[in-house]
Amino acid sequence: MNLSSLQPAAGSVKTRKRIGRGTGSGMGGTSTRGHKGAKSRSGYSRKNGFEGGQMPLQRRLPKFGFKNINRVEYKAINLDTIQELATATNAAKIGVEELRSAGLISKKHLVKILSKGALSSKLTVEAHAFSKAAEEAIAAQGGTAVKL
Numbered sequence: 001m002n003l004s005s006l007q008p009a010a011g012s013v014k015t016r017k018r019i020g021r022g023t024g025s026g027m028g029g030t031s032t033r034g035h036k037g038a039k040s041r042s043g044y045s046r047k048n049g050f051e052g053g054q055m056p057l058q059r060r061l062p063k064f065g066f067k068n069i070n071r072v073e074y075k076a077i078n079l080d081t082i083q084e085l086a087t088a089t090n091a092a093k094i095g096v097e098e099l100r101s102a103g104l105i106s107k108k109h110l111v112k113i114l115s116k117g118a119l120s121s122k123l124t125v126e127a128h129a130f131s132k133a134a135e136e137a138i139a140a141q142g143g144t145a146v147k148l
Helices: 080-088 098-103 132-140
Strands: 074-080 111-114 125-127 144-147
Touching: 074 080, 080 098, 080 111, 080 132, 111 125, 111 132, 132 144
Parallel strands: 074 111, 125 144
Antiparallel strands: none
């Protein structure tokens, strides 16, 4: 083996297409671009949503609605979920940290307690928001609803 006998592995090097170098190459004439039209011209770049001059979809449909920039998104947690967590951990206080450690919410979530299900024990529940029915259900069991 010497330097003059080195060559790349079989199939690893391809010869490039020599476009527009005469009809004998098989890629002369139109240079593999077909006949006429925007795609055959130099400098062509397809614009997003362009439909060949037809009125594009995003301009055919009417504008509607708006995004409220002041909207606050809450992660909804029901009372039955809180009761399950309280019985599993045997805790008298359920807060955001307990919900996070149980894997029900992530660090960025704000929590709202909703009234689906029922409580069967006296609990102190901490959250960012409560529905009226959920607050009443917690108070009915002798517990307290603490807003953060």
